[in-house]
Amino acid sequence: MQGQIVPGSLVQMTIRLEPDALLLVLGPRPVRDVGRWLHDGLRAAVVDGRLEAGTVLPSGRDAAAALGVSRGTVTTVVDVLVGEGLLVSRPRSGVVVAALPAPPSGRGATAPPAPPGAVSVGTPDPALFPRAAWARAVREGVRGLGDGDLGYPDPQGLRVLREALAVHLRRARGAHVTADDVVVVSGVAQALSLLARLLAEGRIAGARPAEPVRVAVEDPSSRGALGLLHDAGLRTVGVPVDADGLRADLLPDDARAVLVTPAHQFPLGVVLGPARRRSLLAWAAAGDRLVLEDDYDAELRYDRRPVASVQALDAERVVLLGSVSKLLSPALRLGWVVAPPRVVGPLVRAKRHADLGTSVPEQAALAALLASGAYQRHLRRARLVYRQRRRALLDALARALPGVEVGGVAAGLHLVVPLPGPAAERAAVQGLRAAGVPAEALSGTGVDRAEAGVVVGTARVREADVARVVAVLRAAALTGNQELVR
Template sequence: MTSSGTNRGGPPNSLPTIQAPWPAAWELLLPAAAAPARARGRTLQTALREAVRSGRLAPGTRLPSSRDLAGDLGVSRGLVTEAYEQLTAEGYLRSDRGAGTWVGEAVRAVGPRARDRAPRRAGVLADFVAGTPDLSLFPRSAWSAAHRGVLAELPHQALGYPDPRGLPRLRTALAELLVRRRGVVADPERVIVVSGVAQAMTLLGFVLHARGTPGVGVENPGSPEHGSLFASAGIGAVALPLDGEGLAMAELRASGVRAVVTTPAHQFPTGIAYSARRRAELLDWARSVDGLLIEDDYDGEFRYDRAPVGALQGLDPEHVAYTGSVSKSLAPGLRLGWLLVPASHVEEVVERKRTMDLGNPVLDQALLARFVERGDYDRQLRRCRRAYRERRDVLVAALEEHFPGARVSGIAAGLHVVAALPGRYGPQDRFLARAAAAGVTVRPTAHYGETAVDGVRLVLGYAHLPPARIRDGVRLMADAVRDQGARREPSAP
């Protein structure tokens, strides 16, 4: 490309003039020359903006004259002049009559995001971080058919502003589903469609804050998200310990809280199911303080050794708010979930939902309703349960093979296990470093709030990994431990 040289003095009160790095920057402008005539000007402006934002054209860089740039790109001079004038008006460029055009100093280049900057390391084979389902199991064909059906049958007036509670059709379908599968007491008028469990927690947080509730109890160890969601609503989180049956009742009573989050069907991350006695004690506590139990049924459908235990909410719907979503059964990106609240909370929660987002998208709600009504959701649950049960079995077998003496705790359920490795594989920090060096990502129970313990205790998510990768990931961890041990003790047999 033709260079216009440098202006040694530069524009008045400007940064030092820099010779334009045209061989590199020119590539960014090539799409403008190849774009259709009607889009050429817009494409050139976009390309110039990106060159400035990315730092390819640094502040103080002098640009070619409009005549030179037009000649090199094979476009009209007027198109380049218009682009220069537009970007000068926006602050990207500076121009002085008769002195040339420069990149302005108002722009600060935005560097690439860390994940763009750092290439993936060769050899990263397995990510055992818990919480993600297998997105390849998403039922694309059935979902697409449901989408076509909804578009064909949905009346025009249904596309107006929705009821903030949710589409009546979906609330009815969800109520029937949850009664049948989770044993809840579900009046459609108390079902509120939400954008996942995160929004359900936030809505409840706002309502509790408005009622003067100072703090909400959360399980420890537990999901780190619960505390941050309530904090966003202005409520503090009170960490409450667990015992072998669930939340420790003595600490709960002593805490002074009147609302607490629980995961009774499959506690996260320990994997225990609350005992029948502890469920009854929690309900007694809630009645005695006129409190609220918030039941997060995040993966209650996935039990592999027996039928899932019914929801706590079914025992006392006036003291339990129940929430769940399709994030584990379909995909978290759908942002669809449900919240069932006691009668005393309905209107306040609905009003908060209305002011927060005016309700969930109508098409998405109608689509899920049809999916549930036609039995597609039940089929999807069966498909996922088969796949996840197989992967759990593969993970347990791989741990037994490669880490003799490893102990897997918790019920056979959900999308993760807790594995305690014998002390010889510790200390834990060194084990985690070796696993990372071997290309395996894994989190310890301490990440979720568990008090530090001797040995190595890991939370291993498996649902998103195919069986072969699960085996290879466990083998890689074991090989890393053996290799490090061999280098540390070369004389060992």
């Protein structure tokens, strides 16, 4: 958020909030009930730490002019917040944000994790969900089910869906796969949890070595994925990522597997290069290790056909994981694993123990969506929309922040904007979330290294939102530059 840092005393600097930055904190002004909007918005920003203790608010007159409200409204709201202990009125310095006795986590070095219920950065635009096509697919799918399909499901997955997925993954991802190699799961998250447990127990990827089992991960990585591996008792080892993806030459000898996002690295957005793919597979072959290929958003490539999966090169050592979460909706909780027979067996048993199988009507619907061509039609449409949104945002960013290089290929539902430091990162994450745009601190995705930047969810950023998003990022970059000067 935009704030000007001015000298306060020799040991402490004072942050003054610019009047215009108030709008970034509060969001769009409603037509009615502006007093409540101002009160609730300021209150929330103080409580969740977006307005740091000691920040000096603009004068009543400046605030009223910037917000388009009367001075009386500002004075009343400030008085109420002073009464609530959230603001303090100081005779000479004006109104400042009070230091709360128990600050929420997230006021430290990194931006706070997304609050519960917050939209994660890779979530698709729900407005694009093909409701009519899905409703038709449910009808068709359910009509095609026999009585035998309406008991407990086959824990490996409904045969008709596994067949449809095998056709689709052969065509779209070059995968070596038949229906027997597919296990239907409730998303990549469940696949990772189950596979992590099997790895930790030494039931796949060789006999159980010295505890705990180590698994290599990309640095940076998806925080959620790391959490799932740790919950299963695995120890993760970070391996750096550069412009060509995972530094496969640095994979550790003592790891039994690696989790990797070759088609579109999360979060940096780079593609695993051909030489790296070969060296990754050589590492796996040398130690009878497994490669867990998280193919989470591979179909959403905008400039060319997606590169084939790594599984296409070695179906014996690569386990391919995917889901409909990025293209359709994470609400469906539908995904797949393509694995060699030595993994399929234990995985199906683990799936049975976990939940007795995935909902059959949902599986039947996805099978019908794939078989009717509606999945492909939706994919073409979604690619077009997301590509335009990404382009518009990138063009505006290039104009507003000419020195800043947004890396990664034209793909997926997020992008990374590098920032000068932790204060800029906090400001960007908080400002974007306040504006309703999913955002995550890049430093929070680091395993051993913590680069500052913001991972921005681009799926819902329409043309009309671009200016606002760019303003937040520009203001954040400014905060960071001031921090550097300080």
